[in-house]
Amino acid sequence: MTLLTVTKRKLWVSILIGLMIFYSLGTGFAFFFRLLYAIIITIAIGLLWAWFNLKGLEIRLNRTIWHGQVGDSLGGELQIINRYRLPKSWITVKEISTIPGYTSGRAIALVQNQRRSWLIEHELGVRGKYLCGEIEVTSQDPFGLFQLKRSFLSSREFTVFPKTELLPDLNPQLSSLPSDAKSTHRSDHITTDSATIRTYRSGDSLRRIHWPYTARMNSLMVKEFEAGISAESWVLLDMHNQSHVGQDPVDNSEELAVTVACSLINKLTSLSMPVGLTANSESYCKFRPDRNTAHMQNMMLALASIRSNGRVRL
Incomplete structure (x- = not known):
């Protein structure tokens, strides 16, 4: 739990306390002493109020998917329950995240055993690896003098994958590279697929000769190959x-x-x-x-x- 510095109001209250101490000690009037005590008690009550506001809270973040794609939405449900006997007021609940542009703060008030929940939705616009999942609750006293904050849950990594576009007109078969593709045609060079066997012709490479079939036919037989899209x-x-x-x-x-x-x-x-x-x-x-x-x-x-x-x- 961390105490936060708040605006100029706290500075003016400090100046007022200093003046009350000066006049109380300088004049000895009981009025200034009573006013000083009242200010100190009021400040103490406000600080205790903010402190008790953070007690007995139960936080749940329901998020099943911790990755998304640019253009998708970061979803989830944030739930807070007051398990304390005292009511809660002037508290703000938000998820701490490094995702650009993401904000989820909400001010709420709770009575005993009350449950509040709301859906979280944020459009993912920038790819990258980010942290989210940590919940920060900020409490403020009724006089606006103090703020206390407390963290719940732990941060987890959220990955935003790059955007992809459909490429319906991309046809790798047009590459005419050696392959094991379904759509093929005869190739003048050696590939991984043989299409048929024919008799030897002058100029054929010895690497094309199919020796088992040559022995069976008692004549030189060579392999013909197919070519299609790139195998890799x-x-x-x-x-x-x-x-x-x-x-x-x-x-x-x-x-x-x-x-x-x-x-x-x-x-x-x-x-x-x-x-x-x-x-x-x-x-x-x-x-x-x-x-x-x-x-x-x-x-x-x-x-x-x-x-x-x-x-x-x-």
């Missing part, structure tokens, strides 16, 4: 400290580049293609191509907090 894809993200412009925390080239990277990863993963990521940030980021869900989640976690602070050019 890499997303290269330039995070050099001089590669991006824009001072706005949301509308800048860094956020645009991260959004494009996330959208590409999301699209290629939906096509069951192995996807990798390389970014030249200050802490070098590299994920080899894979197609499982955990791999995609790790790449998205890295992109949630990556910044254009790299010193090595891509």
Whole structure:
């Protein structure tokens, strides 16, 4: 529990007490002594009021999901219960968070065993890793001289993933790279998939010869191969400290580049293609191509907090 300094009112009360002490000792009049005692008792009552306001409180924060995406909402339900015999008044409840623009303060009053709850909703606008979940209750005396605050619950990490856009017109089959894709065509170079077997022609590479079938047919037989979309894809993200412009925390080239990277990863993963990521940030980021869900989640976690602070050019 922490005592907070409050406005100029406290300064004026201190000056008033000083004057009462001066006149009481200087004149000896009982009136000044009584007035001094009344001021001190009033201040003590206000301080005790603020202190008891923070006793017997039970705080609950109901939030099942501790991550979101830019454009989503931070949700939850905040509940406060007065387990003390005395009523509570002049108290403010808010969640402490490092999420930009997030505020959830509310002033309430409670009688014994009363329960108050309300929904929390805040639009997530900036990607990153933040802290939230700690609840701060501030109590004030009726005279506005003191404020006390008390913290409940512990902070937890909340991850805001980058925004992704649909890419319906992106067709990796147009790349015509060696692959194991469904849509294929004949290839003049060796790939991982053989399409058929034919007789040897002059100029065919010896690497194409299918030796078991050659022995069976008693004639040189060679393999033909298929080609389609790329079997593996890499997303290269330039995070050099001089590669991006824009001072706005949301509308800048860094956020645009991260959004494009996330959208590409999301699209290629939906096509069951192995996807990798390389970014030249200050802490070098590299994920080899894979197609499982955990791999995609790790790449998205890295992109949630990556910044254009790299010193090595891509």
